[in-house]
Amino acid sequence: MSSEPEVKPREERSSPGGLIILSVGLVVIWMLLWGQFTWLSLITGVILALGVSIVFYLPAVQMSIRVNPWYTFVFFARLLWDIVRASVGIAWLVMRPTYVPSNAITAVPLRTRSDLIMTWTAEAISIVPGSIVLDVDREDSVLYVHVINVRTLAEVEAFEDEVLRTEKRIALALGTKADIDRVRAGSAASVTIDRGEEQ
Structure with missing residues (x-):
């Protein structure tokens, strides 16, 4: 009796556009938390947003566009x-x-x-x-x-x-x-x- 291999559902991921918008939001929130809009806070915010997006799994978010x-x-x-x-x-x-x-x-x-x-x-x-x-x-x-x-x-x-x-x-x-x-x-x-x- 033959059995078909189990097909696992494809993992749902955020679209590139969604990740970009979320990353921009993280940078803005980071700068608001520090209370200053400087190049240093901008650069560290971008690094932090990229690190969070790469290291941690972000579930797909439906963007309204x-x-x-x-x-x-x-x-x-x-x-x-x-x-x-x-x-x-x-x-x-x-x-x-x-x-x-x-x-x-x-x-x-x-x-x-x-x-x-x-x-x-x-x-x-x-x-x-x-x-x-x-x-x-x-x-x-x-x-x-x-x-x-x-x-x-x-x-x-x-x-x-x-x-x-x-x-x-x-x-x-x-x-x-x-x-x-x-x-x-x-x-x-x-x-x-x-x-x-x-x-």
Whole structure:
């Protein structure tokens, strides 16, 4: 009885265009993290992006092949404004002698299912002082975020709404038509998983 050899499915890989766009995104994020746009940060960012792309496996990311210049400008302008505003706010908290830390960890389900948008949203949140993404549930598109200086459930919900607005700005700038339809359809409910005060 003859048996046919098992045919293994072809491994899904990112297209060259997708890798280029992801590499450019890594370089921009690297320069934003360092807070300076110099030749040194550009060169080290390119080396890092190439190293990550070569050494680590990057799953295929569906690219929309569309960039909306206006919404891209709006996203970066708002990101820079959020960084400046949050930096001033954190500095004020540090100088207040009566400040009592109060932090929260919250789960924010995103509305899109795009790896690219989820990554950009997570990086945009982490770049802004006062919040950082602790974990990502890629399968369900959920970000687990630590945020400081929140004392009420309303403040946590306001932060979650801001995360969803960030996701929407990114989707309008870089997302597919399906992504845009999802973010315009409405926000998903977020669930706060832990919250406590440090005395």
